[in-house]
Amino acid sequence: MKQISWLVSLLLLATVFPSCREDEPAKPGNIRFALNPTVVNDGQGRKATSLPDGASVYVTIRRVSGDEVYTLQHVRLLKLGDEYISEPLPLAGGNYELTDFLVADGDGNVVYAAPKEGSELASWVDDPLPQTFAVSDNDITPVTVQVLPTDAHQPEQFGYVTFHVDVVPLPRFQLSVFRADGTALVFSPAHVYILSDGDTIYHRHLPAGTQPIDFAGEPGATYTLVVQEDALMTYSRTFVLVELLSELNGAPLQVTLDAAFTFTALARTDFFSYWLTTDVTVPDAFFTINWGDGTVEDYTVNTYLAFEHRYGSHGDYHVSMSGDLTTVRWLALVFGYGLADDISLQALPGLESISVSYSDAADTLDVSHNPNLQMLAIAHSTIQYVDIRHNPKLTFLDVTANTALPASVLNQLITDLHHNAVEQHIEQGELYLETSYDSGEILGPPSSDAMAMLVYLNQTLGWTVRPSPGI
Template identity: 50%
Template sequence: MKKTARFSIILVLAFLWQHCTDDPAPARPGTIRFALRPTVAASQGRMATSLPDGASLYVSIRREGGDDVYTLEPVRLLKLGEEYISEPLALPGGNYELTDFLVADAAGDAVYAAPKEASELAPWVDDPLPLAFTVSNNGIAQVDVEVLPTDVYQPAQFGYVTFTVEVMLVPRFRLAVFRAGDSSAEFARVYAYLLSEGDTLLQDYLPAAINDIEFSGSLAATYTLVLMKESYKTYMRTFVLADLLAELNGTPLQVTLEDALTFTASSRSPYFGFTMQTGRETTPFVIHWGDGTEEVLPPTTSGGETYLPQHTYAQPGQYHVSVAGDLAAVEYLSFTDTQSDRYSLRALPGLRSFSMANTTGADSVDLSHNPVLESLDVAYSDIRYFDIRNNPLIRWMSLEGNADFPVPVLDQIILDIHDHAFEQQIFNGEINLSAGPGQGIIGPPSPYPMDRLGHMGELSWTIYQ
């Protein structure tokens, strides 16, 4: 007769964000909570049993056919009558597999374990690990896990190398960072700083998973957490560690990143500045300048507004800058006469004019998310690589002064702008391909693209070369 303890695990996905608008809300991460009701097989049926005082659950979960999300993650248990309720775990919607399942006492010694497939004890349970389950945005998934006591068996008989689990007596805090995916929230890899009184306690990339943020410091001290990722608003939070731990109550700190205009500013003069113009009323914009300084730009209250944000850095360096807010209203953006790099224009779907004239640093720019772009100026810049296949409305472009522009890239740009102009019937456009005063055309283009340039005259385009 099998002597097993069966745990029914109810995976409850609860939305933590509420919106009061008619617009469809972006996918947000949920939380999963385990509900356990332990019973032991007996000759006359199943009888309720109890877990040791201070018992915790340790689980490993991975994406179906993919990477690990949790690895022997400690999950605290609270007894409610004959049932045990776990602390919530952050997990986006998707398909997953439960790969490890241990119940340990307060000392970290495993008292129950779920056998794995192909192990000696696998035949003792109906469904050994791994167990597949699906988490949906608005649903409940149920997984039944059978466990066996570990007191008379060895880990290898369950399919484990060891039952040893790490008991963290004073865990700092855990962090889960998400970004909106196509249909649900996804874990995001970020660059993180943890600062305290001018000292940098943490400075590293964090993987797309639940991360333990551990550092030596006082519970009463004040810390600042900074999270940065290209295309997303910089996240900053200042907290007293004891207060944060009390607030989280064992759950991870959950951060959902917000879309933003991002770039790297190189401080080589007293200040760094750029120009941004909107075409309608907006909410305020928030700029994180990359040195811990946050600036709020006032909202646009009329048909449009021109912003000239400038910032002075204390010392030269490379600074990750993010601009968040009503970015769909931004129609004009210029970094003329700056030293900057790593532009992400993904959050600017309404951008009509973009200038990087006389800039140094960046050799490429991604314009694939700017479908209404009409004007592009990269004259006398380091830009050598860009693609306008997704920019069918361009009617003005300057590559003047870029004498060493790669010919294959130039050829494709000419063919694309030619095809777009005829497909969209765009008249009176301009292209400046001059290498400089008296220096002829950049490239020069291959014969067929040069022939296409000649055809542009049919639409009254002006070609400077």
């Protein structure tokens, strides 16, 4: 490090989030800048300093092939203690070069700049621009960028033609997302995406309330707004930016999300499928499914239907289903055709049976909103946690070959099942705990107290318990 009193060092951490799962309407990953400015004091060490109020960065990024991805892209900064964190910038996986790096104040005046190779000031920093970096899934790419103050030098001494940047207000509109709470509508948090030609240019998880939506959009361009949240139906609207702003005229765009059965479909085969049955007294139950890839379909169900969808490519897709959800009685997300994660059953209060067997996707299952549940099958699955305290009618539980289930969770399942059976005097139930079908070996193994409860269920209440306890 050069010992220069007016050198400011900014550690640029290109925090790369996973390239978007295909359940989210995003193709690129996100890169985020973390800056820690320090002043080097002529051999006296480093001293923390602050950037000007309202500071932001302008970056130019190109692929190593030479294709420019961002040209003096404005990226806003948020100060967290002594550190500055930028908003995420969408960037697909690959190898890149950082060719421009400018730090500007709130008025757009460039106050720091990173020198470029071959410039007069290039020797004053350890690694002048361009600097290469790679973006990949599940990784954090550290890039150290050193900048010099611009007040005593001309742009050409840094290798720039000019330090002028245009500060253009971003298009902005207000968004209010609501969900039903009884008979009233209440604000809801939500994931909000804006897509352009299939690529995500904006993604935030917004808190409940009326929130500003601003992004670097072209007034006459067409975009798609996608709003989604677990247990709520996905909303989608295509709009021309200038027309939307004119329509709203300063008022917020109001979106109401209906209650929905939601999950992440892990499409790994030629098609994705799940099954359900409905209340036999409702001959024609109606449902709408948003498959998470832009396809929305309506279905009429007469007691039983297998929903099948073919995705254009393998990936992860956020699926939401609304409609006559109170009529759903049996649901199966099983085998490789129905691999699912993030399963939300909150909107299925009448559910009596669910199976996620033969599935290596989800690790938790929340059935606390399903008081009528009678049958639960998580055999040959990766479920590690499920709580049945709120399911007093449960008479069938199959966890066969679920070797991922911790002994503590298994003990609690047995305890809760025993408690409910005794309280409700439930006889002739079924409980399957074998390490594999007909192995004769028990999972866990359960504690001595849990084993005593199994004996009581089997010998006193007549439950079928496999393997039979006490042998």
